[in-house]
Amino acid sequence: MLRGIGFKTWFSRLVLLMVLGLALLYSSSIKLAKNAPLHMAMPEQFAQVAGEKMVFTLAGTDSLLKHQVWLLSDAQQRPLLYCADVITPVCIDGLCKPMYITLYWNLVGNYVGYGVFPDNLLTKFDHEAFTPADYAKLHTLLLDQHSILERKTMEDLFDQSIAAVEKITFKGKEVDAVSGATRTEIKESVVEGALYSCFTAWHLAHGNIKEQIEQHLLSYYDPALAESFLKSPAEDYQLFALKQLNLTTLVNQLPAVQEIFKHSSPGNRLYILKKMPRELWKDEKVSQPFFQSFASVDINTRTLLLNNLKYAHPSVVKILVEDLEKMSKNQLNTFLNYLSENRQYLNGQVKTKLIQSAQNKSFTENYVIESFLKSN
Numbered sequence: 001m002l003r004g005i006g007f008k009t010w011f012s013r014l015v016l017l018m019v020l021g022l023a024l025l026y027s028s029s030i031k032l033a034k035n036a037p038l039h040m041a042m043p044e045q046f047a048q049v050a051g052e053k054m055v056f057t058l059a060g061t062d063s064l065l066k067h068q069v070w071l072l073s074d075a076q077q078r079p080l081l082y083c084a085d086v087i088t089p090v091c092i093d094g095l096c097k098p099m100y101i102t103l104y105w106n107l108v109g110n111y112v113g114y115g116v117f118p119d120n121l122l123t124k125f126d127h128e129a130f131t132p133a134d135y136a137k138l139h140t141l142l143l144d145q146h147s148i149l150e151r152k153t154m155e156d157l158f159d160q161s162i163a164a165v166e167k168i169t170f171k172g173k174e175v176d177a178v179s180g181a182t183r184t185e186i187k188e189s190v191v192e193g194a195l196y197s198c199f200t201a202w203h204l205a206h207g208n209i210k211e212q213i214e215q216h217l218l219s220y221y222d223p224a225l226a227e228s229f230l231k232s233p234a235e236d237y238q239l240f241a242l243k244q245l246n247l248t249t250l251v252n253q254l255p256a257v258q259e260i261f262k263h264s265s266p267g268n269r270l271y272i273l274k275k276m277p278r279e280l281w282k283d284e285k286v287s288q289p290f291f292q293s294f295a296s297v298d299i300n301t302r303t304l305l306l307n308n309l310k311y312a313h314p315s316v317v318k319i320l321v322e323d324l325e326k327m328s329k330n331q332l333n334t335f336l337n338y339l340s341e342n343r344q345y346l347n348g349q350v351k352t353k354l355i356q357s358a359q360n361k362s363f364t365e366n367y368v369i370e371s372f373l374k375s376n
Contacts, residue, residue: 035115109213124193
C-alpha cells in the first residue's frame with residue numbers, strides 16, 4: 001500500500017532538493033532560454049514575445065526551492081505573459097526524482113500553457129515516456145482552475161482500502177504503482193502512471209503564483225492597460241479590470257462595461273450588476289443598454305436585471321414588455337408588481353403587449369398576465 005510521507009521520503013526529498021538547489025543557483029547566473037510551449041492557450045500572445053525580465057521568485061511545493069518568474073513582453077515592451085522554468089522533486093514511497101517543466105501564465109495569473117525541457121522530457125514513475133495524448137491530458141488538467149486536485153493532499157489521492165494491482169521499479173526498488181490505488185474520481189483527470197507529477201504541476205500552476213502575479217501586475221497597471229483589459233475577449237482580463245474601477249472610472253468606461261455585459265460570462269455580468277451604484281440606473285443612457293440585452297442573457301442575469309428595475313429609468317419598461325414571453329413566472333411577477341406600483345406606465349404600447357401575451361395560448365405563463373389584467 002502507498003504510505004504517507006515519512007522520514008525516508010523527507011530525507012530523499014531533502015537530498016534531491018540540495019542537488020536541485022545547486023543547479024538552480026548555477027542557472028541563476030546565466031541567461032536561460034525559456035522552453036517554448038508544448039501546449040499554449042494564448043498562442044497569439046506568445047508569438048509576439050520579444051523580451052523577458054525576471055520579476056520575482058516563486059516558492060515551489062518544497063519551499064526550499066525558489067523559481068525565477070519572468071515577465072515576457074513584445075517589441076514595444078508591452079507585457080504579454082509570465083513564465084517560470086521549474087525543477088521540482090516528485091516523490092513516491094520515499095523515492096524522489098526531479099520534474100522539469102516550464103509553466104506559463106497570463107497577466108492575471110491564470111495558467112495558459114507549459115513547455116518541456118528537451119533533455120528532460122516528462123516521464124511516468126516507471127520511466128515510460130509521456131505520449132502526445134499524455135501531454136495533451138496534462139494541459140487539459142492544468143487549464144482546469146477548479147480541478148478535483150484543488151483541495152486534495154497527497155494522502156487524499158489514494159483509496160487505502162484498495163491494494164495496488166502492480167509494482168513498479170524505481171532506482172532498483174519496487175514501489176506501489178500509483179494507478180492501482182488511485183481514487184476513481186481522480187483517476188480520469190490525471191495522466192495514468194504520473195499522478196504525483198500531475199498533482200505537483202497543478203499546485204505549482206494554481207498556487208500562490210496567482211496572487212503574486214496579480215500583485216506584480218498592479219505595479220505597472222495603468223489606464224492604457226486597463227482599457228485593453230476591458231476590451232479584451234478574455235473574461236478573466238475583463239473581470240480584473242472591472243474590479244479596479246471606481247465610480248469615476250466606471251462612468252468613463254461605461255460603454256466598454258456595457259459591451260462586456262452584453263457578451264461576457266454570467267459571472268462577469270453578476271459582478272457588473274453588483275458594482276453598479278443605484279444612482280446610475282436613473283440615467284436613461286445607462287439603463288437602456290443593459291435592459292436591451294435582456295433577451296440574450298442567461299436567466300439568472302434576467303432576474304438580477306428585473307431586481308434593479310425599481311432603480312432604472314422608466315423608459316426600460318417599453319424594452320422589457322417586448323420580452324414578456326421570455327420571462328419565467330417569477331420574473332413576470334416581478335415585472336407586473338412593478339407596473340402595479342407604477343400605473344402611469346400601464347398604457348399604450350405596454351398595455352397592448354400585455355394583452356397580446358395574455359391571449360397567446362402557446363405562452364405557458366399567459367394566465368399570469370391574464371390574471372394581472374383582470375385586477376388592473
